[in-house]
Amino acid sequence: MSWRRLWAIVIKELRQLRRDRITLAMILTIPVFQLVLFGYAINLNLRGLDAGIADQAHTSASRALVMNMLATDVIKPTARVATPQQLMTLLREGRINVGIVIPRDFERRRADGRPVAQILVDGSDTAVQSAAMQLAQVPITDSRLPDLRAPPNSTPPQGRIRVVAFYNPERRSAVNIVPGLIGVILTMTMVLFTAIAIVRERERGNMELLIATPLTRAELMVGKVLPYVIIGLLQTCVILALGVWIFAVPVRGWLPDVFMAAMLLILANLSLGLLISTRAKSQFQATQMMIFVFLPSILLSGFMFPFAGMPKAAQCLAEVLPLTHFLRLIRGVMLRGAGLWELWPDVLALLGFTAIMMTVAIAQFRKRLD
Amino acid sequence: MSEAAQPVILARGLTRRFGDLVAVDQVDLQVPGQRVYGFLGPNGSGKSTTIRMLCGLLTPSEGDIEVLGLRIPAQADELRKHIGYMTQKFSLFEDLTVRENLQFMAALQSVPRARTRARIDTLIEQYHFSDRQKQLAGTLSGGQKQRLALAVAVIHEPQLLFLDEPTSAVDPESRRDFWEKLFELADAGTTLLVSTHYMDEAERCHRLAILDRGRLVGDGTPAQMTAALEGRSFVVTAKDPRRIQHALSGLPGVLSAAQIGASLRVLTDAADGASETSAQAVRERIESTVQGIDADATFKPAEPNLEDVFVAATHDGRSQREMAA
Numbered sequence: 001m002s003w004r005r006l007w008a009i010v011i012k013e014l015r016q017l018r019r020d021r022i023t024l025a026m027i028l029t030i031p032v033f034q035l036v037l038f039g040y041a042i043n044l045n046l047r048g049l050d051a052g053i054a055d056q057a058h059t060s061a062s063r064a065l066v067m068n069m070l071a072t073d074v075i076k077p078t079a080r081v082a083t084p085q086q087l088m089t090l091l092r093e094g095r096i097n098v099g100i101v102i103p104r105d106f107e108r109r110r111a112d113g114r115p116v117a118q119i120l121v122d123g124s125d126t127a128v129q130s131a132a133m134q135l136a137q138v139p140i141t142d143s144r145l146p147d148l149r150a151p152p153n154s155t156p157p158q159g160r161i162r163v164v165a166f167y168n169p170e171r172r173s174a175v176n177i178v179p180g181l182i183g184v185i186l187t188m189t190m191v192l193f194t195a196i197a198i199v200r201e202r203e204r205g206n207m208e209l210l211i212a213t214p215l216t217r218a219e220l221m222v223g224k225v226l227p228y229v230i231i232g233l234l235q236t237c238v239i240l241a242l243g244v245w246i247f248a249v250p251v252r253g254w255l256p257d258v259f260m261a262a263m264l265l266i267l268a269n270l271s272l273g274l275l276i277s278t279r280a281k282s283q284f285q286a287t288q289m290m291i292f293v294f295l296p297s298i299l300l301s302g303f304m305f306p307f308a309g310m311p312k313a314a315q316c317l318a319e320v321l322p323l324t325h326f327l328r329l330i331r332g333v334m335l336r337g338a339g340l341w342e343l344w345p346d347v348l349a350l351l352g353f354t355a356i357m358m359t360v361a362i363a364q365f366r367k368r369l370d
Numbered sequence: 371m372s373e374a375a376q377p378v379i380l381a382r383g384l385t386r387r388f389g390d391l392v393a394v395d396q397v398d399l400q401v402p403g404q405r406v407y408g409f410l411g412p413n414g415s416g417k418s419t420t421i422r423m424l425c426g427l428l429t430p431s432e433g434d435i436e437v438l439g440l441r442i443p444a445q446a447d448e449l450r451k452h453i454g455y456m457t458q459k460f461s462l463f464e465d466l467t468v469r470e471n472l473q474f475m476a477a478l479q480s481v482p483r484a485r486t487r488a489r490i491d492t493l494i495e496q497y498h499f500s501d502r503q504k505q506l507a508g509t510l511s512g513g514q515k516q517r518l519a520l521a522v523a524v525i526h527e528p529q530l531l532f533l534d535e536p537t538s539a540v541d542p543e544s545r546r547d548f549w550e551k552l553f554e555l556a557d558a559g560t561t562l563l564v565s566t567h568y569m570d571e572a573e574r575c576h577r578l579a580i581l582d583r584g585r586l587v588g589d590g591t592p593a594q595m596t597a598a599l600e601g602r603s604f605v606v607t608a609k610d611p612r613r614i615q616h617a618l619s620g621l622p623g624v625l626s627a628a629q630i631g632a633s634l635r636v637l638t639d640a641a642d643g644a645s646e647t648s649a650q651a652v653r654e655r656i657e658s659t660v661q662g663i664d665a666d667a668t669f670k671p672a673e674p675n676l677e678d679v680f681v682a683a684t685h686d687g688r689s690q691r692e693m694a695a
Binding site for chain 1 (some may be wrong): 417422425426427429443446447448450451455457459460461462463464465466470473474475477478479480483503
């Protein structure tokens with residue numbers, strides 16, 4: 001390996017990058033654009049669902065229950081009606097998302113421990129449905145009110161499950177999304193840049209010139225990857241800074257660990273992109289292949305949907321994706337304050353992935369035209 | 371340059387197939403050192419494929435190659451340090467400047483660091499890029515691009531230079547300048563292998579190989595090759611050359627009749643053996659055909675040129691193959 005030749009490739013790549021305005025713009029705008037998009041527009045916790053309320057009990061306890069529900073901010077009262085039938089109509093017409101029915105025998109049901117209220121939900125939207133589940137967990141006994149069944153001052157006899165959310169008690173999605181977004185953006189841009197890197201030279205005819213020189217395969221591959229490591233770390237900085245400033249995302253772990261984790265993902269993605277590049281026949285084909293990697297990464301890594309809820313087969317597939325491991329690392333470090341060494345299986349997985357991809361890419365690349 | 375007899379490139383039975391297509395078919399080559407060696411042939415005759423095999427970029431399907439004493443493709447890595455290769459299509463980086471391209475290739479070719487700067491300055495001076503050092507290579511004209519490609523190809527002062535149709539997209543004046551540079555390099559001791567489909571360029575080469583449909587159909591110095599055709603070229607001058615051309619093209623013994631302005635250039639078949647009589651018979655047949663159409667027409671022997679050599683070589687090669695088949 002000649003350092004001079006390796007360095008020549010790095011410098012050449014950087015010089016070309018500097019003159020490639022679109023790629024340059026992509027490097028900065030993709031992180032900013034995605035962060036704002038996911039941070040603001042795609043709000044996974046619902047607030048202010050339209051609710052219709054049919055309180056037929058009219059007791060102080062029933063009113064307290066309704067007030068507690070409203071206090072969650074998940075619903076806002078848009079209609080007060082007399083009967084459940086009216087709620088059904090409103091629901092069907094799409095004028096409310098949620099209907100709350102408190103029956104006349106509310107107090108007796110409370111005493112008997114039977115279900116005291118009914119929440120009617122527009123189930124056509126799963127997000128609304130899960131928000132309603134949240135509502136059902138509102139305690140029906142208010143501490144200010146005497147419990148009719150149990151002796152005074154005893155703990156409320158709730159069959160309800162109180163959900164205690166650690167690490168993101170406010171359930172703000174930004175906290176969950178920003179660390180993951182680092183991974184998504186790095187996956188998208190890093191794979192794309194290197195997937196194109198070799199094919200482009202082949203398409204433009206530069207490759208024939210390069211392979212007729214003493215340049216080795218490893219020098220070419222490593223030289224192509226190195227400049228993008230810097231770019232990737234730069235993107236990480238941008239997303240982190242915006243995440244912390246705009247969305248107040250905590251960095252509970254050690255900052256260098258965050259960058260180390262990012263570095264591991266960058267290398268994994270770059271080597272994967274390089275492998276694509278040695279296989280693809282054109283830049284277009286390389287982009288298509290990149291989408292094959294990107295889609296499962298988004299869907300299966302646990303960025304969009306919880307990993308635990310996926311079927312076994314999907315989980316196995318997800319284990320192969322670098323983003324899955326990175327998400328575990330970055331959420332561990334940023335949100336739970338874990339050290340990188342505590343999450344060593346995922347560190348090893350990323351390192352292994354990089355080593356395999358890079359080796360295959362170098363082996364795949366031939367210094368021949370046939 | 372008597373010691374130049376030691377061949378720089380030796381190839382035997384060189385063959386390359388792409389699927390069913392035989393791009394290069396049993397080619398034997400011997401390229402002497404310190405000369406400009408030409409590859410003449412139409413598009414698709416296997417010139418590029420041969421060059422690529424000789425510099426180790428393509429693996430031959432059959433045959434042996436020895437370049438600068440190295441076995442190719444086995445020792446291609448070693449060979450790459452000693453050769454320069456100018457591709458048919460412009461292959462420098464269009465989004466790098468003239469100087470940056472030179473710097474990049476100087477590093478790849480391991481030009482000693484201490485000498486790099488001076489070497490690049492010399493090349494920029496020699497190849498007339500002094501006022502264009504910072505211009506992006508993509509914005510250069512066709513002739514300038516070829517000049518830059520040549521400067522880059524010789525940056526490490528290679529012993530052997532492969533040039534694949536270097537002037538195919540260049541105007542005549544740039545072509546002349548370009549060839550001046552090639553002769554300077556040959557004088558300085560470089561061996562050059564140049565492919566071309568221009569006759570005037572082929573004429574300039576010290577030695578020439580003619581390729582047709584993957585086959586080597588002629589090999590020698592331009593002078594030898596034209597001398598071998600002595601007595602087979604004629605010029606017919608007539609008022610209506612086209613009519614005569616039609617009449618002649620079907621005539622036995624006539625290889626080709628090509629119109630050049632108001633005259634026809636006629637090439638006759640190889641007189642098999644040395645039978646003077648059959649050559650004489652062909653000549654008389656042509657003369658009577660010409661006179662029959664136009665009594666005023668003249669029919670004179672002409673000095674054979676390289677175009678005749680090319681036509682004769684490709685035709686002879688093809689008819690030999692047909693006979694073999």
